[in-house]
Amino acid sequence: MTPPRWAPTVIRVRYAETDAMGVVHHATYPVWFEVARTDLMHALGLPYREVEARGYYLMLSGLNVEYRRAARYDNELHITARLSSVRSRTLTFTYEVHRGDELLATGETRHIATDHTYRPARLPDDLLTLMAGAPST
Structure with missing residues (x-):
């Protein structure tokens, strides 16, 4: 089966996301990453809501952002999310x-799968197979 292809998430920078100089505040990028990650999961046919309904959370365990150029108010930005590593947990x-x-920026988030009692848990094989078929970097 061919992995799904989709357009990047498109965001127009809102005034509230900028500082007095009209530059996007550094803390906004992880929020945008979450929007793109959510769009990716939907494109895979696996929204977070379904993952949670099956008894799992994908808890954030690490975050990194590398800023290269400033984004500014009213810029149209394209944010691409990819699954670069899929392991059992x-x-x-x-x-x-x-x-x-x-x-403008690159980043990475790492997530650990837990059950609803927040203990690390192995994801079911069908979810792992679906996610492993996602386009990667």
């Missing part, structure tokens, strides 16, 4: 934020 997503052809 952990997932790693990578991100790119572009303004046109210009790369």
Whole structure:
């Protein structure tokens, strides 16, 4: 089966996301990563709501952002999320934020699967297979 293809998440920078200089605040990027990650999971046919309904949380265990260029108010940004590592209990997503052809930031989030009592848990094989078929970097 061919993995699904989709367009990057498109976000227009809102005024509330900027500082007095009109530059996007650094804490906004992880929020955008979450939006793109949610879109990716939907594109895979596996929304977080379904993962949680099956008894699992994908808890954040690590976050990294590398800032290259400033995003500014009213910029149209394209944010791409990819699953770069799928293991039985952990997932790693990578991100790119572009303004046109210009790369503004990259990032990574690491997640650990837990049950609803917050104990690490192995994800079911069908979920792992679905996620392992996602386009990667």
